[in-house]
Amino acid sequence: MSEFTWLDSTVLVIYILAIxxxxxxxxxxxxxxxxxxxxxxxxxxxxxxxxxxxxxxxxITFIGAPGWGFDGGLERLxxxxxxxxxxAVLIFLLVPVFHRAGVYSIYELLERRFxxxxxxxxxxxxxxxxxxxxxxxxxxxxxxxSVVTGWDVNLTIVVMAVLAVSYTVLGGISAVIWTDVIQMFxxxxxxxxxxxxxxxxxxxxxxxxxxxxxAQGMFDAIDLSLDPTVTYSLWAGLIGGVFLHxxxxxxxxxxxxxxxxxxxxxxxxRSLLIGGYLLIPQMLLFLFIGVMLATYxxxxxxxxxxxxxxxxxxxxVNAFPPGLAGLVIAGVFAAAMSSLDSALNxxxxxxVRDFYSRYAKxxxxxxxxxxxxxxxxxxxxxxxxxxxxFAGNLGPVIEAVNRIGSWFxxxxxxxxxLGMLSHRTNARGAMAGLIAGMAAVWLVSSxxxxxxxxxxxxxxxxxxxxxxxxxxTSPAPNxxxxxxxxxxxxxxxxQAVLSTRAGKASEVTxxxxxxxxxxxxxxxxxxxxxxxxALFQSWANG
Amino acid sequence: xxxxxxxxxxxEATAMARLARxxxxxxxxxxxxxxxxxxxxxxxxxxxxxxxxxxxxxxxLWPGPLPETRDxxxxxxxxxxxxxxxxxxxxxxxxxxxASRRLRSARLQERAPDAVTLPLWLGYGGGRATRxxxxxxxxxxxxxxxxxxxxxAGLRGAGEG
Numbered sequence: 001m002s003e004f005t006w007l008d009s010t011v012l013v014i015y016i017l018a019i020x021x022x023x024x025x026x027x028x029x030x031x032x033x034x035x036x037x038x039x040x041x042x043x044x045x046x047x048x049x050x051x052x053x054x055x056x057x058x059x060i061t062f063i064g065a066p067g068w069g070f071d072g073g074l075e076r077l078x079x080x081x082x083x084x085x086x087x088a089v090l091i092f093l094l095v096p097v098f099h100r101a102g103v104y105s106i107y108e109l110l111e112r113r114f115x116x117x118x119x120x121x122x123x124x125x126x127x128x129x130x131x132x133x134x135x136x137x138x139x140x141x142x143x144x145x146s147v148v149t150g151w152d153v154n155l156t157i158v159v160m161a162v163l164a165v166s167y168t169v170l171g172g173i174s175a176v177i178w179t180d181v182i183q184m185f186x187x188x189x190x191x192x193x194x195x196x197x198x199x200x201x202x203x204x205x206x207x208x209x210x211x212x213x214x215a216q217g218m219f220d221a222i223d224l225s226l227d228p229t230v231t232y233s234l235w236a237g238l239i240g241g242v243f244l245h246x247x248x249x250x251x252x253x254x255x256x257x258x259x260x261x262x263x264x265x266x267x268x269x270r271s272l273l274i275g276g277y278l279l280i281p282q283m284l285l286f287l288f289i290g291v292m293l294a295t296y297x298x299x300x301x302x303x304x305x306x307x308x309x310x311x312x313x314x315x316x317v318n319a320f321p322p323g324l325a326g327l328v329i330a331g332v333f334a335a336a337m338s339s340l341d342s343a344l345n346x347x348x349x350x351x352v353r354d355f356y357s358r359y360a361k362x363x364x365x366x367x368x369x370x371x372x373x374x375x376x377x378x379x380x381x382x383x384x385x386x387x388x389x390f391a392g393n394l395g396p397v398i399e400a401v402n403r404i405g406s407w408f409x410x411x412x413x414x415x416x417x418l419g420m421l422s423h424r425t426n427a428r429g430a431m432a433g434l435i436a437g438m439a440a441v442w443l444v445s446s447x448x449x450x451x452x453x454x455x456x457x458x459x460x461x462x463x464x465x466x467x468x469x470x471x472x473t474s475p476a477p478n479x480x481x482x483x484x485x486x487x488x489x490x491x492x493x494x495q496a497v498l499s500t501r502a503g504k505a506s507e508v509t510x511x512x513x514x515x516x517x518x519x520x521x522x523x524x525x526x527x528x529x530x531x532x533x534a535l536f537q538s539w540a541n542g
Numbered sequence: 543x544x545x546x547x548x549x550x551x552x553x554e555a556t557a558m559a560r561l562a563r564x565x566x567x568x569x570x571x572x573x574x575x576x577x578x579x580x581x582x583x584x585x586x587x588x589x590x591x592x593x594x595x596x597x598x599x600x601x602x603l604w605p606g607p608l609p610e611t612r613d614x615x616x617x618x619x620x621x622x623x624x625x626x627x628x629x630x631x632x633x634x635x636x637x638x639x640x641a642s643r644r645l646r647s648a649r650l651q652e653r654a655p656d657a658v659t660l661p662l663w664l665g666y667g668g669g670r671a672t673r674x675x676x677x678x679x680x681x682x683x684x685x686x687x688x689x690x691x692x693x694x695a696g697l698r699g700a701g702e703g
Contacts, residue, residue: 041563096667100564100676102685112687264563478599497697498673501618502666505568508558 069290073218190331410459433467566665575622620696
């Protein structure tokens with residue numbers, strides 16, 4: 001059994017300094033907020049996709065998911081099984097609208113469609129929800145560092161925050177995305193190395209893991225129970241999870257902002273394809289590490305720590321050879337910083353675009369807004385740090401983050417859908433829908449014992465129904481408010497005129513059928529994954 | 543025929559890239575008729591122009607003199623319709639002045655508007671069931687959402703004509 005040696009520390013420190021250096025270099029030549037928040041709209045789709053993946057594999061996944069796998073096997077995979085469907089909806093519905101609008105913050109679009117009050121309330125909700133979640137994201141890796149080094153956890157929180165804030169302040173979204181690309185590979189390498197070392201430490205290797213997992217029912221990923229109180233049933237994952245992920249990837253500025261950095265709608269859609277195909281395998285990898293750890297603990301007669309978030313890092317430090325432990329812990333840092341940096345940049349974007357430049361100082365120079373944006377990043381870093389001090393009392397970390405989001409995101413998605421799909425909804429309806437949707441989620445989650453995965457469905461359904469109903473009590477919006485926001489923006493007679501004109505016009509691109517093919521590909525992938533899991537579960541149960 | 547025509551500064555290749563980014567699959571050039579209202583000191587020659595259309599909820603600003611008339615070939619001509627009523631022009635000017643501190647010293651001059659055409663690039667997106675129109679200025683390259691109702695009205699007129 002080894003400790004965290006000087007070699008491990010050296011690997012870790014070199015990695016952290018390298019990331020900070022690379023991230024800071026992106027700050028050179030940035031002259032305006034389009035560079036800082038949208039990377040000049042020049043970042044390729046594959047890099048954005050890997051960045052989204054890295055954020056998803058944040059430290060809370062890296063640490064929390066092996067704990068899930070240890071505790072419940074693959075049952076919680078249903079939370080992610082819906083991601084291909086969610087990505088298909090985003091590619092087809094939301095990305096073209098957001099990209100075409102040319103906005104920095106997606107809440108700007110709500111002002112065009114519904115007016116300033118809806119925009120400001122939505123942006124404020126995002127700041128509260130993402131600000132709190134960022135505190136949790138900061139707490140998780142700090143806990144790991146605390147376990148590894150023996151430092152006080154509050155000290156490690158401060159160290160992590162200073163590091164991530166410094167390179168995000170200097171490099172903006174470009175630093176966020178390109179450091180995420182590097183961190184994505186380090187993170188996966190850390191996870192794969194862990195998996196092979198774990199397998200090597202078991203006398204029977206894979207057969208031990210499969211035998212133990214099958215005997216303990218850990219491969220039962222699909223629970224067909226119709227009971228809404230069963231948290232991880234297939235239906236909760238499919239119905240609730242789809243809305244959870246559409247809302248998360250589509251209405252959370254920290255996610256969708258990166259898609260807006262792409263040079264075209266097609267590139268933005270391509271970035272989501274990567275997550276659509278790879279997020280399930282990634283979650284499967286981390287859950288399997290948890291099953292392997294359960295096998296290891298069983299064979300060695302060990303007792304798991306009270307806090308399952310400490311399970312994986314404790315194993316790494318105690319069982320891995322010198323140098324490799326440092327590499328895997330670097331992977332944890334990679335995961336943590338890739339989540340933290342994107343959250344800080346998006347919090348800054350919303351603060352500056354939706355509040356400062358909207359209400360406080362409307363006519364300032366780009367240099368001024370860039371300076372304010374950097375200070376806003378520092379502010380949110382401090383805010384997240386303070387919240388992280390209290391995150392230890394929120395229970396299992398990964399679920400805490402999702403719960404915070406699920407109070408808000410369903411209602412927010414409902415309002416975006418009202419804006420895009422309905423010609424009749426107006427500002428009054430949008431505000432009513434937003435407030436009623438949130439109130440409904442709060443009421444149901446505090447009085448009923450149903451799966452939290454359904455929270456977003458409730459939020460969306462109530463905000464759509466109330467929003468549309470209340471809209472009927474006041475005049476319909478004018479044509480300009482509908483332009484570029486609603487999907488079907490023109491009357492049937494104009495559709496005929498546009499079709500005639502388009503038929504005579506020159507062709508821009510041959511990618512006309514690309515979006516449809518991409519969506520179909522994701523749906524096929526979803527079916528393949530579901531079938532594979534069902535077959536695996538069937539095999540495990542004899 | 544319009545008295546003045548603003549210059550087309552965004553070429554076809556640039557426009558195609560811009561429209562592709564905005565989701566267009568087909569594109570064409572067009573000119574939209576607008577009414578130019580002079581801005582400046584009471585008795586001086588205009589220092590800028592407020593470009594208005596009955597169907598547009600925002601006006602555009604053109605600094606300096608309006609360019610001379612020239613022929614516009616291979617472009618869809620979208621009629622500007624009747625001049626905008628004075629009280630509406632005053633309201634549009636009020637909003638433009640509020641939006642920019644630099645404009646606050648300028649005044650709307652009391653004289654008849656001039657007809658002017660604005661060069662545009664029109665993009666057509668969407669699927670077979672639903673077409674979408676994307677309007678991009680051929681002067682600045684910016685998407686002009688506020689002009690879309692005016693362009694749609696012009697396209698309807700061009701189709702009927």
